[in-house]
């Protein structure tokens with residue numbers, strides 16, 4: 258009988274190699290970072306038969322729970338003959354983290370872990386939408402899933418969205434190369450100049466990120482950005498165009514769910530010059546003291562709909578749900594969608610923009626490419642009449658006026674912004690701080 262699952266991912270620690278006897282360590286696999294590190298502690302040590310009837314504790318940063326050894330062994334043995342190691346590890350992590358059934362079958366959670374369990378349960382419920390199902394029998398359920406995500410999360414993740422994977426891989430590769438070549442030194446110089454190398458106290462007015470901005474619409478600035486290779490520009494142009502189409506399709510799906518005519522949102526975003534569409538390319542370098550500084554402080558996005566291509570190896574994006582910060586799980590080749598303040602206004606609060614932030618990580622450089630499909634600067638924004646209540650709660654304004662306000666108060670709650678826009682004279686009372694470059 259096999260004594261224990263083995264393989265490079267599961268290393269049965271040996272005495273003398275610095276790991277206590279009795280532990281199995283599931284090594285962090287770059288592609289599947291959700292549980293970060295799962296440690297399997299064998300309750301007893303010995304032959305496999307000795308383990309049967311016992312439970313092992315599984316610890317991750319989300320939960321600590323127990324699973325019967327037999328159950329774990331069955332799971333493992335159904336996989337260990339598959340030669341594809343990534344597949345095996347993915348399957349195991351998937352089962353340990355993404356299955357409600359597994360959670361239900363899990364015997365007990367320690368009481369003090371209750372909160373962590375709640376957060377984990379929210380994480381595994383994070384809405385993932387298979388967009389290809391919009392063309393098939395499951396269209397209605399898929400539209401309902403999108404609607405639920407817009408009403409209750411302000412966020413969802415899409416897969417099978419039609420963007421070619423090789424383009425995404427190329428964009429990721431070139432963005433990482435570009436960072437190494439032209440941005441990394443600048444970031445390190447910034448740390449020096451701002452005295453952030455030691456991080457002895459909590460920093461609340463700077464973000465641990467390195468960014469640059471590309472504008473696609475109404476006029477592209479792609480060829481004005483220095484230090485980009487022609488190849489990188491071409492890939493970003495193609496990527497931007499495809500995301501623009503995707504954003505417009507998604508807006509129409511939102512219209513359908515909201516009972517608005519097709520094209521309603523696009524038309525409202527149009528103004529006289531068409532929508533504004535831009536991409537913020539970010540890297541979040543490893544940070545020695547993640548507890549002292551955020552990669553990006555908590556905020557809601559000002560604009561319309563945001564499409565985020567995030568690193569599938571290094572996590573960090575979190576959204577605020579019912580008072581808890583929930584991880585937005587990295588998923589290979591997915592696009593994360595979230596709604597900005599304008600959609601909250603137009604839907605009169607039926608959909609909400611949701612606070613999110615990026616936490617820093619001790620290890621790994623996180624790439625994120627966020628594309629913002631926003632109203633044009635002179636677009637007039639107001640709650641859709643069919644969604645407005647008698648006493649319309651949300652204000653009407655010209656988008657640029659909202660952006661001028663937002664630039665100074667991005668990291669403050671959105672409600673005073675809406676209040677200020679309702680009463681234009683109150684705008685100055687918000688006392689905008691230093692302006693931030695944003696879409």
Ligand SMILES: O=C(O)CCC(=O)C(=O)O
Nearest residue numbers: 537539558574615625627
């Ligand atoms: O980098 C990310 O994951 C999120 C970026 C973001 O929220 C923003 O730029 O507004």
Ligand SMILES: [Fe+2]
Nearest residue numbers: 556557558613
């Ligand atoms: Fe954001």
